[in-house]
Amino acid sequence: MCRMFLFVVIQLFVSLYAQRDKKFFRKDYKYIEETDSFYKIHTIHKTWQDAKAACEMEGATFFYPEDETEVNAVIDFLNKTQPFHWVYVGISDLLVKGVFETVDSIPIADVYNKWDAGEPNDLGGNEDCVNLRINGFLNDDKCDKKHPFICKKKRSMLEWNQFCYIPNMDYSYNENLGKCYKFHLKPRTWADAYVICNAEQSYLAVIDSPAEADYLKELTDKTSKDNIRGDYLRGAVLLGFHNRTGDGWKTIKGSPLEDSGYSKWGNQQPDGGVNEKCGSMFYNGRLNDINCSTKAFFICEHDVDILGSIFDERNAN
């Protein structure tokens, strides 16, 4: 009861403070006043496709400049904070050669489109992805080259999950457990699932108690997964424990699985030896070892530390 009351009071507080006008998206994004948008410069170089996917995973868009104001503001931010002389932008002619469009299918003529002298030149016949040089001009480049890039979120597009204290609306709050969860229906390998949860400011779910195991089983049962085609393991969902370091089963938080509050293995499990070093849960709630290169559904979670989050937000911009 007491916890419930506190939660309602805190939610009231959050709803007053956490709206769009707070100008907060994520701790790792910087708000720029001139464009009323949030930006993150990714310093780990990626191919154009991987850059696009990374922005989507963060609930953002692969940045491209919409106009002169934005190109100036973003180049200024880039120049002040990073040593890069160019970044990939969300423009390509991958769909139809010679027709450059943004990642959201806007013709380049309708956004910022100043090419550098002699560009685009489709050098070697395979330059289909666009980068922005620090001099403010665009250039076509090979999509499989790895470059830094920028992700963007417009403040007007921000939808705030007030209960989970993140922008992802598809996380749902469980009041009794004090955590937010998302069941991912696109099957992935354990490591890819780990990356996705991390990009969503969460982590691969770790079961702390029998009550949480019951809830994850219930969440799994009620999620409709019959129509998901493809090559993946049916019957288990990936969770945040492993024996990848070879020194026994432990959670991704580092504690031995047997001390985690829930370690009920399924019948005869674990049974995979060195070929199955990643953790999953059968649909019946029992744990199972799984080949780390096997794709399956997975669940991400995060704790809801509302007061801590507000503190972060105050210090963000």
Ligand SMILES: *[C@@H]1O[C@H](CO)[C@@H](O)[C@H](O)[C@H]1NC(C)=O
């Ligand atoms: C980058 O910053 C330096 C130092 O402030 C400045 O001299 C230079 O003109 C800037 N370059 C661009 C492209 O804005």
Ligand SMILES: *[C@@H]1O[C@H](CO)[C@@H](O)[C@H](O)[C@H]1NC(C)=O
């Ligand atoms: C963890 O993996 C190592 C091999 O990498 C294996 O020797 C060991 O038995 C495994 N531990 C458990 C508890 O299964």
Ligand SMILES: *[C@@H]1O[C@H](CO)[C@@H](O)[C@H](O)[C@H]1NC(C)=O
């Ligand atoms: C399982 O793991 C082994 C070794 O890591 C690998 O060679 C094999 O292809 C995997 N099998 C499947 C079905 O993913």
